[in-house]
Amino acid sequence: MATLRDIRRRINSVKSTQQITKAMKMVAAAKLRRAQQRIVEARPYAYKIQEVIASLALRTSPEQHPLLATRETGRKGLVVVAADKGLCGAFNANILRKAFEYLRQAEDAEVQITLLVVGRKVRDFFRRRQVERQGEWINIFDQLAYTHAAEIGSQLARGYLDSELDEVHLLYNEFKSAGIQRLVMERLLPITPLSVEAEELQPVEFIFEPSPEVILGELLPRHVEIQVYRALMESAAAEQGARMTAMEAATQSASEMIERLTLVFNKARQERITRELMDIVGGAEALRGAGTA
Amino acid sequence: MARHEGIPRTLNLEVVTPTRMVVREEVEEVMAPGAEGYFGVMGGHLPFMSTLKVGELAYRKNGRWRHLAVSWGYVEVRPETVIVLAEAAEKAEEVDAARAERARDRALERLAQWGDESIDVLRAQGALTRSLTRIEVAGKS
Numbered sequence: 001m002a003t004l005r006d007i008r009r010r011i012n013s014v015k016s017t018q019q020i021t022k023a024m025k026m027v028a029a030a031k032l033r034r035a036q037q038r039i040v041e042a043r044p045y046a047y048k049i050q051e052v053i054a055s056l057a058l059r060t061s062p063e064q065h066p067l068l069a070t071r072e073t074g075r076k077g078l079v080v081v082a083a084d085k086g087l088c089g090a091f092n093a094n095i096l097r098k099a100f101e102y103l104r105q106a107e108d109a110e111v112q113i114t115l116l117v118v119g120r121k122v123r124d125f126f127r128r129r130q131v132e133r134q135g136e137w138i139n140i141f142d143q144l145a146y147t148h149a150a151e152i153g154s155q156l157a158r159g160y161l162d163s164e165l166d167e168v169h170l171l172y173n174e175f176k177s178a179g180i181q182r183l184v185m186e187r188l189l190p191i192t193p194l195s196v197e198a199e200e201l202q203p204v205e206f207i208f209e210p211s212p213e214v215i216l217g218e219l220l221p222r223h224v225e226i227q228v229y230r231a232l233m234e235s236a237a238a239e240q241g242a243r244m245t246a247m248e249a250a251t252q253s254a255s256e257m258i259e260r261l262t263l264v265f266n267k268a269r270q271e272r273i274t275r276e277l278m279d280i281v282g283g284a285e286a287l288r289g290a291g292t293a
Numbered sequence: 294m295a296r297h298e299g300i301p302r303t304l305n306l307e308v309v310t311p312t313r314m315v316v317r318e319e320v321e322e323v324m325a326p327g328a329e330g331y332f333g334v335m336g337g338h339l340p341f342m343s344t345l346k347v348g349e350l351a352y353r354k355n356g357r358w359r360h361l362a363v364s365w366g367y368v369e370v371r372p373e374t375v376i377v378l379a380e381a382a383e384k385a386e387e388v389d390a391a392r393a394e395r396a397r398d399r400a401l402e403r404l405a406q407w408g409d410e411s412i413d414v415l416r417a418q419g420a421l422t423r424s425l426t427r428i429e430v431a432g433k434s
Contacts, residue, residue: 041312041314044307045309045310045311045378046311048376049367052342052367052369146312146380149311205340206369207340207341208342209327209329209341209342210328210329210343210344214328214344215344215367218344218367219367222380225311
């Protein structure tokens with residue numbers, strides 16, 4: 001049976017763990033606010049670029065641009081985005097399971113996959129399994145910048161234009177709310193023809209400089225970059241949300257555990273006191289019996 | 294006034310980058326580094342679309358010119374609005390001149406090693422143009 005001292009020690013250990021999880025939860029909450037702010041700030045640019053591409057696509061023959069052209073799929077690319085750190089519930093595990101499944105299916109179908117990984121946890125996972133990776137981005141989430149997305153995006157666009165890749169997918173966690181993340185697998189290339197309702201576009205006659213085709217050609221690679229940037233930001237926010245929820249749950253569990261241990265502790269203490277009393281009473285009785293005899 | 298009825302005298306200028314809204318102001322005139330050279334826009338301009346080169350974007354507000362350094366971008370002009378999407382944009386007062394000068398020196402160094410095949414000349418030239426623009430703009434804050 002555990003002695004009082006053992007129980008006391010357990011309680012203290014759980015208490016200090018709880019302090020850590022509580023602090024981590026607060027840090028995650030602060031980082032989540034910043035990550036959400038970023039998503040909001042990127043929206044005007046992303047929205048506008050989509051609108052312009054849709055409007056230009058109406059004026060040109062978009063199927064002529066290579067980034068919009070669908071090809072028979074031979075080589076596929078997959079960008080897997082998850083976290084650099086753990087302690088965020090099933091955040092990484094969900095992504096890795098899905099990615100692994102995708103790779104296995106591709107292998108069965110004898111499709112070559114070019115794998116790009118973002119996040120230390122993803123890199124470690126595939127390194128352990130000796131899966132080759134054509135690109136790695138580690139520890140970018142602390143200082144997430146557009147240049148990271150530009151690097152990934154331009155590498156993919158180049159691969160697509162050089163016909164090294166025929167289709168590219170992005171796998172990441174989308175931020176729904178602090179408690180909810182949604183696993184998203186979306187096609188990045190070829191760019192899906194954007195559907196903007198015709199009535200949203202005012203029939204304005206523009207002067208183009210140099211020409212709608214050239215402008216479209218310059219905007220499309222940027223569109224790829226901003227899609228990657230958005231995925232990175234969504235994942236960053238989702239990660240903090242997942243960590244916040246996980247640490248909240250851990251703090252809660254610690255509270256319950258402390259409560260239960262305190263109960264055990266009190267019971268044990270009570271028992272010891274009772275036992276000591278019994279001893280004293282027993283001893284006194286024995287003494288009294290001896291005196292009268 | 295009657296003669297100019299219906300022609301907007303000011304423009305709503307918006308300069309947006311992927312990370313933030315840099316400018317959102319009502320201005321009188323805009324100058325931008327278009328794909329085919331610098332151009333100026335005032336209120337009531339015809340609808341116009343162009344890509345932007347690395348260069349200096351300037352706008353006049355209350356008679357005073359303000360300057361920004363922009364790298365690649367896109368501009369859409371309508372009679373009452375000018376929207377600029379730029380990969381990066383910095384106001385003159387935000388430009389870190391010392392950093393820009395270091396970037397210029399680095400680019401020049403790379404270009405000096407012209408013979409070296411491993412050096413990406415185009416990239417160095419791009420870096421040079423960007424740093425020179427930023428130094429130029431920083432001087433106008």
